[in-house]
Amino acid sequence: MVSVESFVIASIIKTAIALFVLLTAVAYTVWLERKVVGHIQNRWGPTRVGPFGLLQPLADGLKFFFKEDITPPHVYKLLYIAAPVIAVTFALTSISVIPIGNWITVAGVRTPLQITDVNIGLLIILGITSMGVYGVALAGWSSNSKYSLLGGLRASAQMISYEVSLGLSLIGVLILSGSFSLREIVDAQSGTFWGFIPRWNIFQGQIFAFFIYLMAAFAETNRIPFDLPEAETELVAGYHTEYSSMKFAMFFMAEYANMITVACLASLLFLGGWHGPLFGPAWLQSILPVLWFVLRVFGFLFVYIWIRGTLPRFRYDQLMAFGWKFLLPLAIANLVITGLIVALKS
Amino acid sequence: MLHLVLFLIFGAVCVAGAVNLLVQRHPINSALSLIVVMGSLAVEYLLLGAEFVAAVQVIIYAGAIMVLFVFVIMLLNAGEEELTSGSRVALLLGIPGILVSSVLVAWVLLAHSGTEAVPAGALPGPPKIIGWLLFHDFLLPFEVTSVLILIAIMGAVVLASPPESVQQSKKEG
């Protein structure tokens, strides 16, 4: 049992570090996206600010900060201001239960690389993401503009619909590992089959679940080909049409933070978390899992960006039909089959 | 100790949200207050040790049902409610009535409790126990409830669908 002081201090330090890392990651996901999409599209992406444009996120942040913050006269002010705050708060909160590596010992304090390890970690993430809808819905409504309203409605309907499939796709994993704790789910994926295939959930028959998750995750985070809520060619900018300056930046941050959360979750639940070959001295051994984890997250984000550079966008009714008529039955079938297999095995 | 303080704080937030829900005249504010109530209730569950119930509370009530509420309010674009006049009788009789009845309820509860206060963390929390309770001990009531809800949904669909004449004209038009 650790003492209260060291617990509090460790928590504060971990929270600060996690926030810093997350915000940096958000900034550099934007950079990565611009760079990768640029190269896909025969351009360079950012190059001017710093080497390889590496300081571009900083410049973007500054630009957002110094832009004129316009509050249109017809908005419902309280919610108009609250909406981006809600969006970004929930997006950043979800990182608190995500473990990014195994236990480490710093200055004699042994601590997990995670802000808090609760035994319903997965449910908390689901809860938080489901609350994230409010930011979008309220932004659309409070802006008092037709494009925003349509965007907000589309976003909330889309997020609710796809959350069902998202949740169901995860239940297969839960059945296999028998826990809601993300750390235990990862631990259940250690080892290999026949010595070379890692025991990741994706190789334990959850491959369909993974694809359902992938698609639902695109829809949850409003990315192409599901970026209907902010489809700029139809709804100008969807729910954040009326936003500018830092308020817009908050939505922007929330979107990318959600992307990172989703990528982390995919790595933890399907891709074996931080498991990977360990070698070298002790300090290296404690760092390597983090590296493996980050690599997976990076790979997932890369797929995100790659698809953005390639695919057109669905139409709204097609998106809903896809979610309810294809993804949901598939998720339920996957759940039933996984349940049967587990029941027969035991 | 910390638990108790937090419990009281969130209990207060919960009650404040509920009062605000009644006081606010704009439907969207009321809906948001209700979300606050749901959220603080979830925290109360969590403090009592029922993590699963807490999470489900957030996901289903705050995350799904209330979103639909907000959705409907947005779709209908409901404005502020008008303050109705002629409610003096309600005011005169209502406040004493509420006071009297809440005292009565409290008295009944206190008189018949006879048990200790529930200690923190003692509620059936883990999903396994809840699953056992739902699908084993209370299977019949559970299934009956689900059928009841299904019937309610079907009824709602029937009621909400436009009358046949409208459908006909829509097809032609």
Add this chain to the structure above:
Amino acid sequence: MAHLSSMPTLEPGQDRTMILNMGPHHPSTHGVLRLILEIDGETIVRIMPDIGYLHTGIEKTCEAKFYQQVVPLTDRIDYLCPLTNNLCYVLAVEKLLGLEIPPKAQWMRVMLNELTRINSHLVWLGTHALDIGAMSVFLYCFREREDILRLFEMVSGQRMMTSYFRIGGLALEPPLGFFEPVRQFANRFPAKVDEYENLLTGNPIWGMRTKGVARITAEDAVALGASGPTLRGSGVDFDLRRDMPYSGYENFSFKVPVSQDGDVFARYICRVREMRESIAIVQQALDGMPEGRIKADAPKVVLPDREKMKTEMEALIYHFKIITEGFAVPEGEVYQAVESPRGEMGYYVVSDGTAKPYRVHMRAACLANLQLLPAMCEGRLLADVVAAIGSIDIVLGEIDR
């Protein structure tokens, strides 16, 4: 024609519907088109285009210019295919004058015209794909468009507002070594079209967004005055280049792509195939480019060569007269139509025997094609409007003039 009988008003009919103002500053209305949409949820009940935001009164301006001064104005009408406009106007005036154009000039005109068509189709494909969400195609298209614009710059000194065709021929000889880069481009281009098609034609999402969307029957398309790929996408096999040839198109062999479905995908596939045919015409023009002069033998109309103007008295006098007082055109009127990338582009020029046109009227293909939009979109979803606008390929400069 249901869409005509129910002319939209600005007041919503019932409580269910909402008026949505799309444009003139909207990302997908391709310029300053304004659409007044009456929507029920996201379903379009009625749609009313509102145009004129780019009206510059070019027709009026033309009446105050000499005949040869009108050529640069025609560039500005449809800024995506300036050479087609140039061609149409100079053909009309040449017909009024009864001028004979040397073959080399004709073949150059055809070649540059087809490059213009590709240029315009590339912009269309890029923006159309961008509207439907496929971002990369846009940049791929603009990469090739850049090559074409460079060719235009080589030949005329201008990338977009070329004004390269003159009444009676071309402005200048094409520069030395001009045909080599054109040939390289023509060899390279078909593979690039394959690249676009790889990204779009077989893509299921692209198919879902375009197939069966914004359908228009052949009868409706004819009745509403559609032309060009919009007409051919509905199964009407008509192309002015083949059926009523002008400027020596009868010397070239090419297919006219026709598609029967009449939806967005049909129009898409027609235009993409047209790009392939166009590059084949460019190849033929390169292979058979005749030698000879590039200007008609009409000293009173055609400006003399620069060198002659500086060495011969007569040439100098003609030059001076054409520049200062223009040239008189015999009385009469002419309607000349060419197949522009968007459809039938026609110039109706009336002469009263003076040096300035009495009346110049441009028949804008887009203006007629835009009339199809309500027929295409009513009863469909908001997102289909975007796809439909892209598929009729409008240029507001041409619509508003």
Add this chain to the structure above:
Amino acid sequence: MPLVPAITELDQLKGHPALAKMLAWNSEAVEGAKFDRDELTIYIERSSIREVCSLLRDDRDCPFNFLVDVTCVDWYPKQPRFEIVYHLLSITRKERVRLKVRLGDSPEVDSVTSVWPAANYFEREVYDLFGVRFNGHPYLRRLLMPEDWEGYPLRKDYPVEGYR
């Protein structure tokens, strides 16, 4: 191709199917014809333009089924002042014909939108820029100019620079 003088005699042009059809239907409706620079122009009497159009559209042998364009020429100060010009195209026969209606006393003519809906924008444009009214047009409003614009810019008595 050197210019040949225009043919304006009705008798010499009777061979053209469109003109022959029209003369057979009602020779009163044809005010004259001209064949110039390979283009046939037929002058139509004002009141019969709509019938002539539907006649040409539904012709079995040579259907001029496509309305290319409607425009106007202002011959101010000559009389009759306005000439409404219709360009028709036969997609099957690949032929064009030009119909003209001269408007003298009042700038008014029947709309052909009931024959071709395509005439909608064209007629609105003519109304907008010349002030010629089309009777029977379902939505005769200004098309390009602002709703509250005064004057008709393409008329010859309207200065090129506009009224300052």
